[in-house]
Amino acid sequence: MSRVYLFKPFERFWHWSQAALIITMLLTGFEVHGTYSLFGFAKAVGYHTIAAWTLVGLWIFAIFWHVATGEWRHYIPTTDKIIAIANYYSSGIFKHEPHPFKPSAINKHNPLQRLTYLAVLALLSPLIWVTGGLYLFYADWSALGLDFLKLEWVATGHTLGAFLMLAFLISHLYLATTGHKVYSQVMAMITGWEDLGHESK
Amino acid sequence: MAHNLHRVAQMVGLASWLVLAAASTAWAEAPKPPKHTTTADHSKFKELDHKFDTGPEVTKACLACHTEAAKQIHKTQHWKWEFTNPDTQQVLGKKHVVNNFCTSVKSNEAACNSCHIGYGWKDDKFDFTVEENVDCLACHDATGKYKKPSGFAGNPVTRDTEFPPGSGKIVRGINLSEIAKKVGPTKRTTCGACHFNGGGGDGVKHGDLDSSLEAPNKELDVHMDVDGNNFSCATCHKTDGHQVPGSRYAPTAKDKDPAHLRGKAETTNPATCQACHGQAPHQEAKINNHTNKLACQTCHIPAYARGGQPTKMTWDWSTAGKMGPDGKPMTVKDEDGYDTYMTIKGNFTWKENVKPEYVWFNGTVHYTLMGDKIEKGDKPTQINRFEGSATDGKSMIWPVKIFRGKQVYDPVNKSLVITHLAGNDNTAFWKNLDWDKAVAAGMATSSAKYSGKLDFIETESAWPITHMVAPKEKAVGCVECHTSNGRLEKIDGIYMPGRGSDHARWLELGGWAMVILTLVGVTGHGLIRILTHKRTR
Numbered sequence: 001m002s003r004v005y006l007f008k009p010f011e012r013f014w015h016w017s018q019a020a021l022i023i024t025m026l027l028t029g030f031e032v033h034g035t036y037s038l039f040g041f042a043k044a045v046g047y048h049t050i051a052a053w054t055l056v057g058l059w060i061f062a063i064f065w066h067v068a069t070g071e072w073r074h075y076i077p078t079t080d081k082i083i084a085i086a087n088y089y090s091s092g093i094f095k096h097e098p099h100p101f102k103p104s105a106i107n108k109h110n111p112l113q114r115l116t117y118l119a120v121l122a123l124l125s126p127l128i129w130v131t132g133g134l135y136l137f138y139a140d141w142s143a144l145g146l147d148f149l150k151l152e153w154v155a156t157g158h159t160l161g162a163f164l165m166l167a168f169l170i171s172h173l174y175l176a177t178t179g180h181k182v183y184s185q186v187m188a189m190i191t192g193w194e195d196l197g198h199e200s201k
Numbered sequence: 202m203a204h205n206l207h208r209v210a211q212m213v214g215l216a217s218w219l220v221l222a223a224a225s226t227a228w229a230e231a232p233k234p235p236k237h238t239t240t241a242d243h244s245k246f247k248e249l250d251h252k253f254d255t256g257p258e259v260t261k262a263c264l265a266c267h268t269e270a271a272k273q274i275h276k277t278q279h280w281k282w283e284f285t286n287p288d289t290q291q292v293l294g295k296k297h298v299v300n301n302f303c304t305s306v307k308s309n310e311a312a313c314n315s316c317h318i319g320y321g322w323k324d325d326k327f328d329f330t331v332e333e334n335v336d337c338l339a340c341h342d343a344t345g346k347y348k349k350p351s352g353f354a355g356n357p358v359t360r361d362t363e364f365p366p367g368s369g370k371i372v373r374g375i376n377l378s379e380i381a382k383k384v385g386p387t388k389r390t391t392c393g394a395c396h397f398n399g400g401g402g403d404g405v406k407h408g409d410l411d412s413s414l415e416a417p418n419k420e421l422d423v424h425m426d427v428d429g430n431n432f433s434c435a436t437c438h439k440t441d442g443h444q445v446p447g448s449r450y451a452p453t454a455k456d457k458d459p460a461h462l463r464g465k466a467e468t469t470n471p472a473t474c475q476a477c478h479g480q481a482p483h484q485e486a487k488i489n490n491h492t493n494k495l496a497c498q499t500c501h502i503p504a505y506a507r508g509g510q511p512t513k514m515t516w517d518w519s520t521a522g523k524m525g526p527d528g529k530p531m532t533v534k535d536e537d538g539y540d541t542y543m544t545i546k547g548n549f550t551w552k553e554n555v556k557p558e559y560v561w562f563n564g565t566v567h568y569t570l571m572g573d574k575i576e577k578g579d580k581p582t583q584i585n586r587f588e589g590s591a592t593d594g595k596s597m598i599w600p601v602k603i604f605r606g607k608q609v610y611d612p613v614n615k616s617l618v619i620t621h622l623a624g625n626d627n628t629a630f631w632k633n634l635d636w637d638k639a640v641a642a643g644m645a646t647s648s649a650k651y652s653g654k655l656d657f658i659e660t661e662s663a664w665p666i667t668h669m670v671a672p673k674e675k676a677v678g679c680v681e682c683h684t685s686n687g688r689l690e691k692i693d694g695i696y697m698p699g700r701g702s703d704h705a706r707w708l709e710l711g712g713w714a715m716v717i718l719t720l721v722g723v724t725g726h727g728l729i730r731i732l733t734h735k736r737t738r
Contacts, residue, residue, distance in 0.1 A: 034685060034699040041680035041699060045487065089726075094733040139490040152696035156705050163712030167719045174723035178730075 006108050007192045011071070014062050015189055021058070022165060024051045029162050052132055074108050075118045082111045093178060102196065116168075124164050131158035244382040253377035254359055256320040257333035262381065264332060271332035273443040279318050281329065282306070284450045288565050293450050298568055299617040301516060301584050301606030301660040302400040308643040312623035315349040316395040323354035325646065338377070340392070343385035346375055352623070365625045389425060390415050392434040404510040408555060408602040409668040413508020421508045423670050439471040447472030449665055454496070454564035454589070455597045474498070494695065496562075496597040500677045501670050504554045505602060508669070511539060511551035517607040519657040521547035522634045530634075545631045547607075557600030557666045559689055561589035566663075571649045574615045577658050581605065582617075584662035591694020598692055600666040607659050609636055613652030619643035 007015070028048040031038050039047060066072040084100040089112075092100075101110035109117060134146070134154045141147055179185035180197035188194030243249055248262045264271055274280050283294035295313075299305045306313040307325075314322040319334045321327060328334065336355065338347045349357050350372050352364055360374040393415055400406030404413075419426040424437070438447045447453075453470040460479035461467050470476065474497040481489045482497075491500070506512040523544060525531030530544035539551045565588040569575060575582045584606075589596035611618050621642040622630045630639035636655055644651035682689040683699030696703045 032683070032698050034683070034701050034704070037680070037684075041683045042678060045679065049487075094729055096733075139486065139493070150696070152703065152705075155696055155698060155703075156708055159704075159708055159712065163708070163715060167715050170716065170719045171723055174727065177727070 002196045003193045004104055004196060005192055006103055006105060006188055006194050009192070010061075010065055012189055012192060014058065014065070017058055018055065018062075021051045021055045022169065024048075025055075026162060026166055026169070029158075033159060033162070049136065052136070056129075075114060075121065077115050077118055078111050080111055082115075085110050085112050089178070103194065120165075120168055124161060124168070127157060128161035128165065131155075131161060239385070243384050246382075249378070249381045251378065253381060256336055256338070256355075256357055256377070259377050259381045260320075260333045260335055260337055263337045263384075267337075270337070270443070271335045274318065274335045275329065275332075276442075277444055278448055278450075279443075279445065280335070282317065284448065286451055286566070288451070289567060291568055291570065293568055293570075297570065299571060299584070299619065301604060301608050301662050302406060302513075303622060304608060304617075305619050305643070307619050308621040308646040309623045311354045312351045314355040315351045315353065316398075317355045320356050321354050338380055338384065339394070340387045341384040342380055342391055343383045343388070344380050345390060347380050348375055352625075386433070387435050388433055396434075400513060404506060404512045406513070406604075407664055407668075408505040408512035409502065409664075409666045411506065411508060411510040411512065413510050414668065417508060417669075419672055420675070421669060421671075423672050437472045437476075446470050450566065452562075452564055452566075452665055454562045454599065455595055474501075494598055496599045498665075498667050498670070499557075499559060499598050499600050501673070502557070502600055502666050502668075503671055503675060503677045504556050505600075505666050505669055506553045506555050507671075509553070511537070511553040512555065512602070513549055513604065514552045514555070515548075515550045515605045516546070517548040518609060519547060519607050521545060521630075545634065555602070556688065558603050559598050559692055560587050560601055560663070561591060561596040561692065561694070562587045562599040562601075562665070563589040563593055563595035563597075565589075569617060571619065571647055572614075572616050575610060575617065575658065576615060577610075577612065577656070581659035581661045582610075584660050587663050587665075591692075598689065602664040602666055604662045604664065605659070606662070607657050609640055609655050610658040611640075611652050611654065612656040612658075613654050614650050616649060618651065618655065619647045619649075621646075 025048055028039065028044040028051070030036065031044040032041065032048060038044065081100055088097065088100050099110075103109070131154050134141075134149065135151075135158060137144070138151065141149060176185045176189075177183075179188070180195050184195045184197075246266075248265050253259045253262070260271070278284050278294060281294065282296040283292065285292050295306045297307075303309070303313070310325075310327075311323045318336045318339045319327075319329075320336055321334060336349075338357075339349065347357065349355055350364070357377065358364075358372045358374050359377055362372045362374065364370060364372045393410070393412065396407075396410050397403060397412050397414065398405070399410065404411030413421060414425055416427045417425045419429055424430050424432040435445075438445050440446070447470060453473050456469060456473040456475040457480070458469045458475065461469075461471060461476050467476075474482075478497070480492060482492075483489045520542070521544065523531075523542075525544070531542070532540055532544070533542035535541050535551070537551075540546075540549060541551075542548050567583075567586045567588060569582060569584055569586075587599070587601065589599075609618055609620060610616065618640050620630060620636075621628055621639045625632065626642075627633060628635075628638040628642035630636065633639070637653075640651065640655050641653070677688065680699070681687050683697060685699075685701035687700065689697065690700070690702070
């Protein structure tokens with residue numbers, strides 16, 4: 001059995017706090033949207049706003065960390081072995097074939113993960129940030145010269161981001177169970193060590 | 202030991218209570234220094250020290266010192282009952298408009314003009330230039346004893362008088378000399394004597410103005426709260442040369458100016474909320490964000506008619522005329538004692554704690570005046586229409602009371618009509634219950650044409666809600682609007698988070714489809730994994 005140390009303490013902290021904040025914002029955001037009522041509109045707005053600013057703070061640290069440590073390289077997209085990996089998830093996994101990608105400290109994410117995370121970090125997140133920021137500073141649109149904007153567009157963009165984030169969350173939670181054991185990848189994100197199983201002895 | 206300690210504590214407690222009680226009694230008995238809120242004691246004026254038989258005699262005495270007062274009054278809307286809207290050029294005011302309560306002052310002056318601040322306006326021959334005709338006491342009575350009974354053309358009654366003549370009912374005379382000696386500034390009760398009774402009775406017309414505001418608590422009105430701010434009407438409706446600002450004929454719908462500063466010339470309406478509270482009165486920025494679209498009243502007046510006095514919501518004149526079982530005019534009351542049917546007036550409904558309706562309003566009100574074409578159709582005729590939209594840059598969302606009525610009109614000339622209701626004559630509707638005579642007599646006082654035919658038409662009038670400001674804890678909560686079918690469901694032209702009708706359909710359908718497909722996908726994938734796992738074992 002082989003184990004590999006993948007996630008440093010800051011990464012794990014970033015991951016879990018970000019997870020908690022995003023889940024909070026999905027819960028409160030869809031309440032603000034009018035999908036259901038849970039905390040009450042006023043509280044939902046309050047929690048959503050606090051979580052948003054907390055995430056902004058977290059990201060400032062995370063960006064600094066990624067730049068300072070060079071860890072940003074893990075999100076450089078690649079197509080290497082991408083077909084093999086797609087094949088693995090669509091058929092190989094059912095036949096217990098070995099995973100074509102072996103993570104390591106210098107290459108933590110398989111190419112599909114790289115693409116997905118890059119999309120989440122570089123496309124989806126900015127969509128939510130920008131629309132959310134505009135939402136927060138709605139009163140200052142005139143002062144900022146943004147009068148051409150309509151709250152409807154901003155809200156629609158923000159809601160689109162929320163749906164995409166929710167879909168990502170569902171698939172991410174599921175794919176976390178596809179490691180060597182059902183909990184291997186979750187454990188990796190808790191302890192930093194991932195169990196890769198017997199094959200890679 | 203513990204027992205002893207307890208006794209000592211008790212005795213100390215009793216002793217200190219006695220000391221406190223004695224001190225507070227002494228405090229209560231200490232004579233209060235007289236509070237001189239004014240430099241003139243009218244009871245010492247020899248001009249007022251004689252018997253007055255009529256209103257104009259009192260006014261003459263007032264004008265001996267207050268030489269310019271009548272000239273000021275003559276310029277006011279309170280005096281003229283006429284107002285030309287500078288935007289629409291419509292000539293409005295009680296003298297001209299037809300509403301859906303008692304419909305019109307015209308042809309009913311002797312009754313209605315008990316609320317005119319003048320003496321003797323009984324028909325269109327009233328002389329508006331006579332200074333003695335100004336009624337100072339209507340606004341400046343401080344005794345609460347000054348009364349102008351309906352039917353006397355705005356004159357007080359100074360000797361016991363049978364009214365209507367032959368009815369056996371006696372109107373008690375009042376002592377004008379006593380009242381004249383005790384004049385003072387206007388109060389909630391002096392303004393309220395007319396404004397709380399608009400539409401012919403307590404709370405009838407406005408919904409946010411009724412006798413409960415004579416001595417309101419904080420729950421009912423934070424500003425007029427007798428134990429708190431204790432504002433009079435004039436605290437906000439701050440007069441300038443007897444001109445009272447804040448008329449609903451041309452209200453300030455959107456006040457973008459800063460709070461007024463003492464000493465600085467005031468150029469804007471002092472009666473708006475912003476005139477004191479400014480543009481960013483909330484501590485939370487997110488709440489201040491609302492002030493560019495919402496009138497303060499929209500959130501801060503969660504309901505009107507909150508003081509225990511219901512307001513009239515509907516009035517159907519078409520059912521008037523049914524006699525009681527004894528063949529005489531009747532009055533039917535609800536369990537709370539409010540009239541729901543009167544032979545002379547038709548059917549009414551009353552309501553307390555009413556949630557307002559909401560409209561975009563830019564300050565311009567269009568009235569349907571005599572001679573304006575109206576059509577009987579699916580929609581009621583608008584007695585007045587609040588202009589406004591989400592996009593004109595001048596509108597705010599305002600709370601209004603919509604009063605729904607059904608009243609006589611001329612179906613041939615397609616116009617509202619003047620109805621002669623009150624009077625001790627052969628044509629007055631309240632005397633003879635004959636619409637043909639009442640409308641013919643009413644229309645004879647107007648220059649408008651009357652075909653001789655009449656019918657009933659449904660009408661709506663709108664009244665801005667601006668009084669009965671609740672404590673901030675009782676303001677309308679976010680979710681009452683930020684939801685589907687909330688208070689602002691019918692407000693168009695804006696996106697409101699939480700309101701389902703604002704959602705983009707493609708996004709709702711597409712978004713949830715994507716989420717469900719993702720769930721189905723991962724569940725299916727997981728199931729296959731479980732099944733193949735077992736098989737390979």
